[in-house]
Amino acid sequence: MSHLIPLSRVAKLVGQPRHALQEMIRGGALATFDGMVELDELLRAFPDVKWDDDAEFRRVAEIKEKAFAKRVFERALPDKAVLAARLTELGDDYAAAKALLLHYGNVLVWLDEKIEEIDEDASAETHHALHAVRAFLLRNLAEMPVDAAQAQAAIAQERILKIMSAHVTIQPSGHEFFVEGNDTLLEAALRNGVSLNYGCSNGNCGECRARVVSGEVKKVHAHDYVLKEGDKEAGVILLCAYAPVNDVVIEANVAGARDIPVQHLTAKVKSVEVFNPHMAALHIQTPRSQRLRYLGGQSIELSVDGARGRYAIASCPCEDRHIEVQIPRRAGDAFAEAVFSTLKANDSVEVEGPFGEFVLDEDSPRPVIFLAFGAGFAPIKSLVQHAMSLELVESMDLHWLDYETGLYQDNLCRAWADALDNFTYVPHPQSDDLDGVLAAIVMDYPDLHRFDVYAAGTAAQLAQARAHFVRQGLPAVRWFEGATDA
Ligand code: FES
Incomplete structure (x- = not known):
């Protein structure tokens, strides 16, 4: 009987992202059946996976070790009712498998008796044939298949995941x-x-x-x-x-x-992170009872003591109550001035939002180019992290053009590129020849018609960049932009 495993769980079992498995499927290196992978196929396609050294096993071992740390234990394990129901289901599976094995055992005993019965009046030729069948059955029942231990370990891991x-x-x-x-x-x-x-x-x-x-x-x-x-x-x-x-x-x-309503709430400052004299990040936390709903790439309005401004969110909606807002220091911006000089941990900040429609097209299966001009990195960072958490994007290339603020999170971008095999980071030093830089970027994409491009910068920078990309073959509808000076 075949043992089928859903592709998402296979990704967890073998420690690969889904897009890598989908690439294997497209290239014929992994066969699936209705989105499921057969156990034999899993063992064939991933011969090097160490099934007894999996992250999930380590996680379970860690939970055991921390059994006295009650809070960790409670969070890591499913709710009691859910755990009981999952164990009951596993018990039912085990009982069904055991009943089936007993039935197969009975069929074999019956088969053996039948062979003996036929053998009593059989000709010499039939006797030899029956003898060969019996020897074949006994030999195969006694011998474990070569990959039985692997199969057993893989099934055990899948059960733990379930x-x-x-x-x-x-x-x-x-x-x-x-x-x-x-x-x-x-x-x-x-x-x-x-x-x-x-x-x-x-x-x-x-x-x-x-x-x-x-x-x-x-x-x-x-x-x-x-x-x-x-x-x-x-x-x-x-x-x-x-x-x-x-x-x-x-x-x-x-x-x-457009479906997410504008919300009002009071958040607490967690920290202020000053990158350089031109750029800072404000980390705030929303109340437990009132989280902010938003999508990657959107903005919020912040105010404190009458000073108010609209800024790009730089965090991912997947970060729960934590929100990071990146704030350029601009003349006449009283809120930015407060961030750089007086705001501190535990201060209250009024939040209103989200605003804007510079968000991911989650229905698009296309590879993505992210283009950030200076402080335009903030919404791009949010989009990149949102795309990573959704695991929908085939590949991501980030081009960050230095402009006024410096490449203030250059190390983070390099870390993403090191950690993800579908992420590329290209920093571009400040240049007086923006046309030249943009022309060089688009030259690297002879197949630009396949891509989605998300760009953030000033309206003038975006207009200039858009012209280059569309001229090089990007369909105009696949250009998404968020102006930082709108
Ligand atoms: S009932 Fe309000 S979010 Fe579930």
């Missing part, structure tokens, strides 16, 4: 992610950069209503919002109150930039 996490597919968008530890469906979606609809995140507003298409879920938090009987019968749940028991398909709306 107990520790569940796979979620969102319909109709097709987003996929894992729910790990004691996260709810909503928490896991946000952690993975999937912008599902929600409001209060604690079971009061009903805005996170969604329908379970397949799979099993469990309520892990009580909720005050009352679901109608008809809704319950149709499989409607609250994403902020439920966790998946096994792999589930959920029907839910993924929000676009």
